[in-house]
Amino acid sequence: MMKILAPTDFSACAADALDYALQLAAAFGEAEVTLLHTYEVQSNAGMFVSVRDFMRRDAEEQLKELINKHRPAVKPGVSLHARVINGDTVPMITELARAEGFSLIVMGTKGASGLREVFIGSTANAVLTRSAVPVLAVPEGYHFAPIRQIAFAVDGEGIGRAEVTLPLRQIARAFEAPVLVYHQAESRQDDGIDPSVDIFLDGVPHSFHYELDEGPVLDSINAFVVDTGAELLAMLRRKRGFLETVFHTSATTKEVFQSTVPLLVLQE
Numbered sequence: 001m002m003k004i005l006a007p008t009d010f011s012a013c014a015a016d017a018l019d020y021a022l023q024l025a026a027a028f029g030e031a032e033v034t035l036l037h038t039y040e041v042q043s044n045a046g047m048f049v050s051v052r053d054f055m056r057r058d059a060e061e062q063l064k065e066l067i068n069k070h071r072p073a074v075k076p077g078v079s080l081h082a083r084v085i086n087g088d089t090v091p092m093i094t095e096l097a098r099a100e101g102f103s104l105i106v107m108g109t110k111g112a113s114g115l116r117e118v119f120i121g122s123t124a125n126a127v128l129t130r131s132a133v134p135v136l137a138v139p140e141g142y143h144f145a146p147i148r149q150i151a152f153a154v155d156g157e158g159i160g161r162a163e164v165t166l167p168l169r170q171i172a173r174a175f176e177a178p179v180l181v182y183h184q185a186e187s188r189q190d191d192g193i194d195p196s197v198d199i200f201l202d203g204v205p206h207s208f209h210y211e212l213d214e215g216p217v218l219d220s221i222n223a224f225v226v227d228t229g230a231e232l233l234a235m236l237r238r239k240r241g242f243l244e245t246v247f248h249t250s251a252t253t254k255e256v257f258q259s260t261v262p263l264l265v266l267q268e
Contacts, residue, residue, distance in 0.1 A: 002170065004034070005105045006034065009037070013110050016140060016143070022070060022075075025078045026078055029077050034102075036083045040087060060082075063084065090123060097133040103133070103167060103170075106135075109124045135265045136264045137262060142262060147232050149180055149228055149229060149230045151230035151234065152168065152180065152235075153221045157194060158196035161200075169204050177232075180207055180224075181201070183210050184213050184217050234264040236266045
């Protein structure tokens with residue numbers, strides 16, 4: 001069964017992400033969605049006990065309202081639960097996801113520049129770079145659209161385990177969506193797409209797309225997503241890998257990642 005963790009700070013972008021998570025869960029047929037809100041009170045002094053209690057009760061009330069609001073969107077086979085935890089947001093999200101065997105973290109990103117926030121420093125960025133569980137980042141204002149095609153941007157390195165691509169394959173099967181594997185070659189000496197990508201996409205329709213381009217890789221990926229009309233972009237994150245380079249480049253040069261479709265980050 002697919003287990004989805006949906007962190008929320010009760011913002012509009014978190015609500016967008018919850019809508020997306022519920023639509024995703026409905027496509028799987030059998031899934032569990034857990035809303036998570038974290039809060040933190042720095043001091044353990046007695047005077048702060050009442051503050052912690054108030055924050056917890058307030059969060060529980062807001063979660064109850066949120067669940068009631070979204071209850072009509074919960075399809076048969078899908079369950080919706082809520083958790084409130086006292087602690088630092090990023091460690092709480094990543095540790096809970098790992099410890100309780102969640103399949104996917106679905107979270108919203110703020111800002112008018114699509115997924116730019118993911119690459120230049122944010123809660124979403126921190127979760128993506130620390131989580132052992134795949135993360136799906138939903139841009140603020142994005143309204144769920146059935147996934148008909150998935151763009152999968154890869155470098156020239158291989159994939160070591162079938163588990164890495166499992167969420168991608170599960171989503172592709174649930175929506176009967178082909179995976180369009182995209183690779184930007186910066187020279188004619190480029191070795192292209194590693195054969196392991198083909199192996200670990202076995203069982204889902206997929207095709208390979210190459211482009212010889214010395215320009216910025218983000219521009220090429222954005223253009224490919226737009227040209228194909230893909231409703232989801234997937235990338236692979238590994239230490240010192242392709243996506244890690246993109247994260248570093250964007251954080252240091254403020255290069256804008258303009259994609260306005262959700263981003264699925266797989267963890268090697």
